[in-house]
Amino acid sequence: MGECIPNWLRKRADLTPDREALIFDGHTYTFKEVFEHAVDIVGKLGALGLAKGSSAAVLLSNEAESVFILYALQMTGVKTVILNNRLTPEELSWQLNDSMAEILIYEAGFSDKAARIVSGVRMVSKGDFYNIEGEEPVLLTEFDLSDVTTIMYTSGTTGNPKGVMQTYGNHWWSAAASALNLGLQENDKWLCTVPIFHISGYSILMRSQIYGMPVVLHLSFDEKMVIEDIHRQNITVMSVVSTMLRRILNELGMEKLPGAFRCMLLGGGPAPLPMLEACIEKAIPVFQTYGMTETSSQFATLSPEYSIERLGSAGKALFPNQISIVDHEGNELPANAEGEIIVKGPNVTLGYLNREDETREKIRDQWLYTGDIGYLDNDGFLYVLDRRSDLIISGGENIYPAEIEGVLLSHPGVSDAGVIGVEDEKWGQVPAAFIALSPASEVSVGELHELCKQKLAKYKLPQKFYFVESLPRNAAKKLLRRKLRELLVSEGGGDET
Numbered sequence: 001m002g003e004c005i006p007n008w009l010r011k012r013a014d015l016t017p018d019r020e021a022l023i024f025d026g027h028t029y030t031f032k033e034v035f036e037h038a039v040d041i042v043g044k045l046g047a048l049g050l051a052k053g054s055s056a057a058v059l060l061s062n063e064a065e066s067v068f069i070l071y072a073l074q075m076t077g078v079k080t081v082i083l084n085n086r087l088t089p090e091e092l093s094w095q096l097n098d099s100m101a102e103i104l105i106y107e108a109g110f111s112d113k114a115a116r117i118v119s120g121v122r123m124v125s126k127g128d129f130y131n132i133e134g135e136e137p138v139l140l141t142e143f144d145l146s147d148v149t150t151i152m153y154t155s156g157t158t159g160n161p162k163g164v165m166q167t168y169g170n171h172w173w174s175a176a177a178s179a180l181n182l183g184l185q186e187n188d189k190w191l192c193t194v195p196i197f198h199i200s201g202y203s204i205l206m207r208s209q210i211y212g213m214p215v216v217l218h219l220s221f222d223e224k225m226v227i228e229d230i231h232r233q234n235i236t237v238m239s240v241v242s243t244m245l246r247r248i249l250n251e252l253g254m255e256k257l258p259g260a261f262r263c264m265l266l267g268g269g270p271a272p273l274p275m276l277e278a279c280i281e282k283a284i285p286v287f288q289t290y291g292m293t294e295t296s297s298q299f300a301t302l303s304p305e306y307s308i309e310r311l312g313s314a315g316k317a318l319f320p321n322q323i324s325i326v327d328h329e330g331n332e333l334p335a336n337a338e339g340e341i342i343v344k345g346p347n348v349t350l351g352y353l354n355r356e357d358e359t360r361e362k363i364r365d366q367w368l369y370t371g372d373i374g375y376l377d378n379d380g381f382l383y384v385l386d387r388r389s390d391l392i393i394s395g396g397e398n399i400y401p402a403e404i405e406g407v408l409l410s411h412p413g414v415s416d417a418g419v420i421g422v423e424d425e426k427w428g429q430v431p432a433a434f435i436a437l438s439p440a441s442e443v444s445v446g447e448l449h450e451l452c453k454q455k456l457a458k459y460k461l462p463q464k465f466y467f468v469e470s471l472p473r474n475a476a477k478k479l480l481r482r483k484l485r486e487l488l489v490s491e492g493g494g495d496e497t
Contacts, residue, residue: 002146008209020214024064041072043134052077057101059083081151082197086457089116096121145169154293163353164293171206173346174296177318189214191238193221203297223251241268241396256282268396290314296347313381321345341372392421397459407455413441418471433462
């Protein structure tokens with residue numbers, strides 16, 4: 001056994017039983033009530049045959065019951081595969097088969113998706129699950145910080161998603177690093193409108209237990225509801241991506257947020273200067289961050305006082321994290337030299353589920369090789385130049401071009417395909433596809449769009465299609481995405497339809 005720590009929710013319910021823990025849809029739950037709900041679910045998990053060491057997948061949305069289920073799985077010691085509810089049945093099938101989860105618990109709202117999943121996994125609707133007569137609950141009294149508790153899939157550069165294994169220790173140290181950076185105040189209350197199936201949302205739930213901090217949970221992002229609840233619930237902290245922050249600013253108009261609001265934690269890439277200037281005018285403190293699923297949320301953060309002076313920077317590594325920049329041979333580079341960003345810290349993943357070779361390639365001597373390109377300036381501020389090589393960030397969602405290209409190339413009329421991200425006012429970036437057709441073939445944009453729609457989540461769908469004679473590739477046949485970007489600028493991208 002590794003280092004152990006008392007069961008978080010049980011400890012929190014003992015320390016501050018009557019303190020607000022969760023507020024959802026007009027109902028407030030204390031930590032004691034959240035714990036009791038979760039304990040009841042632990043008994044039902046036992047009736048399904050789930051115990052410490054088992055694995056289960058969940059397909060849930062941002063609701064109070066989802067939080068209770070996630071807490072119960074954590075307290076039972078079940079490795080939990082947290083699925084993105086925006087994925088297609090085909091994508092979900094792949095992840096379920098890859099993870100070898102024993103059971104899938106899904107909401108009624110996702111019944112149609114669940115019915116089209118092709119997997120040997122046992123499927124239980126949330127309604128049926130709640131009707132199960134539970135056994136005597138068996139809770140972990142302690143969490144072994146080295147044990148895996150959650151698995152979240154993140155897309156890979158080859159187009160195949162990878163299950164990122166997150167330990168109790170990863171989540172504990174992520175919460176500790178955030179607290180040491182942002183501080184903790186007695187009146188802190190976190191507004192969560194980001195999906196709890198993402199590390200950004202799930203990490204907020206972890207902080208709630210560990211800090212004893214209430215979370216106001218929204219089913220989805222709505223800027224009007226956000227502003228109303230910031231005032232009504234006395235919110236002090238909120239996690240956002242640029243598109244969400246832009247909509248909040250537009251909705252505020254000439255108004256400002258209350259003085260108690262102290263932190264807008266911004267992920268998903270740096271904010272443009274006009275947006276930061278608008279936030280300064282409205283006295284909204286924006287903390288820009290750098291992090292990923294592999295680091296269990298934020299890893300570096302830029303404080304508001306540097307937001308203009310260090311525009312484009314993701315800040316400095318949080319306690320107890322380290323960042324280094326290395327060349328292609330792994331040698332550390334000096335300040336201002338561009339290279340691969342590597343990170344080290346107790347909130348970094350153990351590796352990828354069932355991907356021993358890739359884990360060895362990506363994690364060396366406890367350093368995670370992120371694949372991101374950037375540099376550290378003379379004062380140690382991190383600047384990210386290229387997000388995980390060719391990553392497209394659309395509305396805070398990570399999209400890898402290779403995944404879309406694989407779908408496009410499955411069409412018999414397509415001989416070659418390349419995908420890049422193009423700027424979009426609403427989403428920051430959206431995918432654009434370049435298509436080279438097979439000789440004598442006739443393929444319409446409608447056909448390609450329908451193909452993608454069947455196999456990809458909506459946010460991954462190409463928003464533009466460009467037909468070209470051939471795609472730029474080097475001698476090793478590697479696609480030169482920068483040439484595609486140049487093609488857009490110089491020639492309008494070929495024939496757009």
